[in-house]
Amino acid sequence: MFTHRIDDADHVKLEVWSAPGRTKPTFEEAMKQDFKPAKKGLITGGKSRLKFQQSGKSTSVFSVRLFAMFVDLPNSIPVEFDPGCEAMIFTTSGVPLQGITGGFEGDRRVEFILDKTKREYSFVIESSCNGMFGISGIQNRYFTLASADLVVPNQDAWHLFWDFTTLREIIDTLPGNSPLQNIALRTANEIMNEFQVDDPDTIAKCRKIAENVFGANWAKEGADVYQKRREGHGADREQVWGIGHCHIDTAWLWPYSVTQQKVARSWSTQVDLMNRYPEHHFTCSSAQQYKWLEQLYPSLFEEVKSKIKQGLFEPIGGAWVEHDGNMPSGEAFIRQMTFGQRFFQSRFGIRCRTGWLPDSFGLSGSIPQLMRSAAYFTTLEHLIFHIPDPRTDTYTAQATTGDVRKAVTNHKNLESSDMGLLVFGNGDGGGGPLAKMLENVSPVRFTRIAGVPAHIVGWLRRVRAAGNNSRELKGEWLWICTPQLVSLASLTSDSFAITKIFQGMASCIWRGKRSFMRTERIYTPVHSGSDPIRQLVATLASLTAGYLYPKQRIDDSWEKLLLNQFHDGNVTPTRAQISCLIYVYVNCLVLPGSAIGMVYEDAEKLYSEITKECKSILEEAFDTLLVGSTPIDLNTPFEISTPGKVLAVNTTPFPRREVVQVPLRSSGDKSLRTAAVQITSDSQTGYVLMDARDGVGIAQPIGLFADVKPVSGKFRNAQIGVERLYSKEFYRFSEIIPMTFQCSRELIAPGKTGGLIIFSDQPNYWDVEIHHLEKFTQLEFNDVRILENGPVRASVEAQVKYGQSLITTTVNEALIEPSHIVEIPLDIRGLEATYECQFGHVSRPTHRNTTWDTAKFEYADFSEYGYGVALLSESKYGFAVTGNVLRVSLLRAATSPDAEQDQGEHSFSWAVLPHLGHFLESDVPQVAYTFNSPLHLRYVPDQGSDGYGAVSNLVHKPLFNVTGAPNVILETVKRGDDDDFSTNSKGERTIVLRLYEAFGGHARASLNVSKKLKVSKAAITNVLEDHIEDLKVDNSDDQVVSFPLKFRGFEVVTVKLTVSLNKAQHKSYVAYHVIRSGLLKNYCF
Template sequence: MFRFSEKQIEMMIQFADDIKEKIYTPKTPLNIEGYTTKEPLPFDRKTEGEKKTFKPGDKWGDVFDCCWFHITGDVPEDCKDKHTVLLIDFNGEACVFDNHGNPQRGLTNGSSSFCFSLGQPGKRVLQLSNDAKQTGKIDIWIDAGCNDLFGTLCKDGRIEQADIAVCRDDIRDLYYDYWTIRELMQVLDKDSARYARASRALYEAMVILHNFDEDEVKRARDLLSKELSRKSLDPCLKVSAVGHAHMDLAWLWPIRETFRKAARTFSTVLDLMGRYPEYIFGASQPQLYQWVKDEYPNLYSKIKEKVAEGRWELQGGMWVESDTNLPSGESLIRQFVYGKTFYREEFGLDVRNLWLPDVFGYSASLPQIMKTCGVDYFMTQKLSWNDTNKFPHHTFYWKGLDGTAVLSHMLPEETYNSNAGPQSIAKSEKNYAQKAVSDRCLMLFGIGDGGGGPGAEHLEKLKRLKNLSGLPPVKQEFSSDFFEHLNQDSANYPQWHGELYLEKHRGTYTSQAETKKYNRMLELRLRDLEFLATVAMQNGWDYPQERLDEIWKEVLLYQFHDILPGSSMKRVYDECLERYELLLQEVQQLTRDALKSLSENKNGRFDASSNDIAVFNTLSWKRSEWVQTKYGWLKAEVEPMGFRCFKKSEIIEESFPLKAERKLLENELIRLEFSEDGRLISAYDKQAGFETIHEGSKGNTLDVYTDNGDAWDILEDYQKLPSESFKLESSSASLSGPKAILEQTYSYGNSKLTQKIVLTHGSKRIDFNTEVDWHENSKMLRTKFPLNVFSHFATCDIQFGNLRRPTHTNTSWDKAMLEVCAHKFVDISQKDRGAAILNDCKYGYNLFGNVIDINLLRSTSFPGKEADQGKHSFTYSLLPHKGNLIQGGVAEAASELNSPLIINEDCPIPSASSNSLSFFDIESETAVLETVKKAQEGSEVVLRLYESAGGSSEAKLKSAFEIENAWLTNALEEEICELKSSSKMINLSFRPWEIKTIKLKLE
């Protein structure tokens, strides 16, 4: 059999580029004027910038500079009867606008930091408008940013090209014919007849083409058409393809640039839909649609038309493509509440999939959250990035913490930027782990991350690949149709239990510490506000629903998977930290307003009497804690989700049985001893009779490691490098009411650290209140606690429950968990005793053997420069306890650290008859009342509860208010069934880890 030599094959491959160069012939340059600015201006202010005249080769800006370009010219006479186009490349992103200020088409530079193996990112060909065809006059306005899709300055921001050109349509068609068969040949078995025929056709076409006149081009196309007409007769696998433009709402560019990325991307989609009738496109993230609605209403109206036509798919029920490790459970539910509500109200459609192609691991709580929010399907591809183990499935049932299962699909091509060519389809078929039991897989084609989406080249390829022999057939269709088909063979799919841990990007649990702190604070303070506002609403106050919705949506925006995890550029954090501070101030003021309203006793729910102090407990169990008021220390015992009023006469001024020395802190339950260097060498639990710190070890070590990773990744071998520690400079001990305090001052390099180690009368919790002025580069600050406890597992707090993780490296899966994410606590317990580390804003942990090692700060330089440089304050705590973590009250103690009692001295509430009241109470050993809020629609009250210990539970839900009606609902507050209730109580049953949402109509 005749075979082509390697040199011939290489010539055939390269010849596609020779054909491509013949498609467009520049005829005459365009005239370029520009109005440059540092920040973008709207269309009606387009000439306010500095006016300049440009030509190709001129520098027009630096990274993220902006310009409104005015492009003019005359179409040459010899072009008017030909297919004439404009070739425009500013070495930046751009969008063409019509005369009314509406986006028409996106343009992207050919030079880019995009991975060219996934396709060409450039979109530089602009079709002439009807007016230009008729008049021969070119007159267009283009809004441009001096950055590529990834926020990079390309070719020093110089204009590449601005020409009127002629397009040879026959050569363009020839190019895609040739390119398709060329790439098909590259994936075929070299001994197959299909390969022999395909390679022969390419060679003969190459031989024909010398002058590229019409006759040569026709003859070459006729040869290639024979190969393109060969069909796959009875395929075992079909590929569902949907156009896509994964768009990071911020990353290597600021949030403001995403508004313009959306205009460029979506206007390009609409333009291509007019030229390619089979083109199906989809986009996720209601926040993105909201921006387009606000900034480009005409474009938004056209999108709505395409959605109604069935050409444009709404994807993903979350408000944004959120991180799922770091946000609270309530935040994840609100992502769906606001996301799905937007789609329903704006488009009349219910989106039933979770669309997270680029998120850094997936919480074990997520399947139940999805299901209770009416989401049945899950799509990702990120686990293909694992650095140790290959995730074994592509189509599978993911079973979460409580056993809830969702049908999940990982893209077999392992990218959401498919170039839609034969190699993409062949890779999907080769990789697809479930091809023996499923006849369908999903492919997302287009340019993503920075937006852009599919280009004409993707759609030209797909025209030729519908049913081409040698490859699985490809059909453009909605992912929702794909999932419905996938669901038909559901009995044959494998299962995966627990979290979907990504073996990569573990640094994102710690990077950009202030962002994570503000997120935690706002989640918790919003929780307090909603509860107090709901109670105040029963007292006649106007619940601030509209403003709360706006605040929540902004908090959810910053939970986007490249913002909250810390993997964006510096400007993103400069801007969102400024907004966080303002949002927190507003939430705190609204909380004060709600408390003031309660003190006014508008409708006589409380007996009016004079009190000096009101203390509120926003958690769902009774608390007894020391609080400091302006009058002095007070032992506040407060009912669940309620308040207690106190008079100044109840202030305690006595001394307490505490010791505070430079090497010793002690109360009646715990004795702490410290070494000369300030480390904790003993934490003796006098009540349980055991030493918490492992013999011969030191706790709270304040270690500094070399950290040469970026914002995403901690280098796996960082522990093998020599570590250093903060050096103790001074220490002093003092007593303050019920608190024994050891204040220690440390230094390291250019940084200072001060800790107040606090032991409180009647408590085992040891608080390390920490302030750091951090000025290190490529360093990581951690502290560890070697515990005198034996267990093969640590228990980590996650959303709506907790998860056991290994403290050994028996398997490669165990070893890969070198850093894990936990929320408010991590606990290691044996049968009779244990200890936990609590925190108020940290998430990253290394767990090995009997050591809990918590990651405090990372100073990486990419993509956020000077990350975490500056001042930080945070608290972590050591909690020894008897029994396991449930018997030791670990989860309760962690929540109490994060949600302190609220002291209301300025406008104390009128007292009830007992001077104390619980508005809502859940009588249960393990059920937790997490959220109290007004219903999204109507005046009913919504309660969110969950079982917190992994066991079945009976509970009594009590209310201080008369209950007229009660319903069990889903998390979207849609009624499932009516519940039986007495006047103020409802009986509930929980399965392990179950989340329940209850709606009450109160009298």
């Protein structure tokens, strides 16, 4: 296969320098080091590749000088450099040229083509001591420099090899005894008979024989074959459209820093292939990866930008990363799209028109309408199941003839479109298409013989046109994707997708999911996110004259948050999860929990940075709205002794009355003690009853009054209960929550008990199989005691011991195999349960009549006519309802790929919510919001003559509310993205409101805006804030201006208001409490 191979010192001179430990020096830093002579056989790598320890060598830099003495060669000369791992070739000035993948797997690429007109070359190779898929958990991994040779390949021999490979694929994949298979079989046999190893002249004769299948002179067509087919000279119908692709997991078996190198290696390789194969088109997603390239490899970014202008390199997806499709909040979904689309628009002048989530393990039914609102026209996802498939899919794979044919034979929607998309190239760890893949498809693209579809490198205009005929799916849409598979379907907004594998992800990497949720809670009051209007604080502060909206700081934090929503390391939870109990498992690699431990260390670091930044922004905004106020934190001693008052900001649109804990551990807590209506027995903690009667705005402390029955805890017949509107009786053995509702209805099924269960789980990787439900142990509480006994809070502590684990109100998890699950058998009957998703909910069967019903699981509300039960969770995602049993999976610790997953102490909250009426008659979504949106407690000093202690009129009363439709929820309030946020900006400003219909029906609602904001214009926009239509204005009320809105089921509506600058009116805040007919009334002045 090679006519020459030379590696002696006269032709190849190598020098090497290895960076210490896990450091990653810049190119400039590396070139300043002292290089030492090197040769083939050099061993690189070393210890501790699994953790961040400063031992071993993770990066080696080679300086290479080549002297090519060959003359009169017809082709360019490659250098073959195989370090056994991943590497990148640079010019001596630091310009990336192409990636290298060593070893002998299918992703091997070790050749670098030299200019045949030169005789001397110098370049630099950065070798990273990891394989394409990390190091498979091996801590002491080494790599050997297997080759550093000048070679001259026998091109005719290689082309014959690719021809014969294609013939073999046709023989293996076509039906037996078909015409084309017989021709291919006969042709392959003739080639075998003709070929002589010791006679090079037989190579050309064998290639001529191959034309029996591929056609006469097909090899001379080159890239022109594509243009001829577009002009009508090819087959009547192109069935398979092919495009190169490089799916790079933003984090999985490697951390973010390694992904940055993978992007440069993979994309520089594709630029090189485009220069060598003019027909090569390539696509890649994830704005984050493009931004990394721009920041770290600016010269390569400019080359990619040039190829994008030529139409060869095509950005796709329009999202910040290929995010998880289940756990992020609805607003986070939108930010994935808006941040991604704005990046592509700003850098390349384009918006992506195709949604692209090729590896997200389940997709929410809200995604289609959000994509449409973000200027998408087509969605592409991928399918693979290891249990029988649901009713619809489309399938393609990689670049062999067999893969091309599968685009048709595995296509289950041929009645809608006979076109398939072949996305070929090495993925997950990067790499993308290789030269051999482009050579593989060359004979296929030319073939006109029936049986193998025409393969052309094109794009999706025809697919979009055919989309009008696609089958419309309602209810649930189940899929999971791999980089080589593509599915296309017309999805409606009430569709929902989950995966049939990766079921263990909802319960893995609990700390990551909790960190995401808590970060989102901190972040959303600043700007926007999963909880309604929690971004209100910074937005309102920005409407005053003295506050500069920190747009860049907020965007930087959003980008970090969106990065951590990547599907492989994703530690991204949604907001409150309405539910009844759980046992589901969903996937994302960063957010879900299928990555190595190093990824979660990176993620936690980013969460810490986001938390610190957002707390700073939040304090600055609060200081504008509540001048001189101080946060009240249960974990921080309260040291302020100046006169003042306790207030709270309610960032949800819902009225609420809640018990809030305050610290009473210091001498400055007099005001807090005065406001407290209950104090713990050790006098360290108080409970304040806060009332936000009007919804969003100021909440204030109130006292007890006649119409509320105090709660209490008591022993009763060997039981311990907590009583108010319903009782929760904690049994000492096996039973946890028998419930008696207001209508004297016992909700626990007769003779049944609820409680903690340990299931036998074999936790390698991310899957949980159905058979593990057959083996379980019911845990028995052996220590139950009353901790608090009213009047506003009563609590009971129950402990369970299992092996080395102690489960109380906090969980200290030391085991690595069992999964902990809570289950409640209810005296309720129903064929379906209701599960929350982003901007709505879905209903799923409680039976398992079909395999695709079996694979549906998440969080739930379970209701029948008249009453029901929901579970509210703040960091748990694995829910299931089977028959009348509700389950929630609390803990699961797999052993791979992170061997120390979820070890240690756990603390989390969930709540059982019985309710009158069916789910559609309940306030479960609103309660779930408030459960995950705590009040922001502040201490505001009494106002002085200098304005200290004043409260802005922007937070006295709600500025926005929705009337006329209880099923319409105001989800988001934020500043418009296109505003001028400079210090000199004095003009009008925009506020963006996002609302949605929550129950699946039509609605007519009125959006009411306080006249304090001086609204000059209102319009409906898409999520990118492009204008759609102006809104009609109802100005008849003295206090508010109203805008009538219409909603379809689950519809998300974005409203953009243009408002004038507020002059920051602040005033003293006084609350008068008047008891009338047993009710408390609050008056704010």
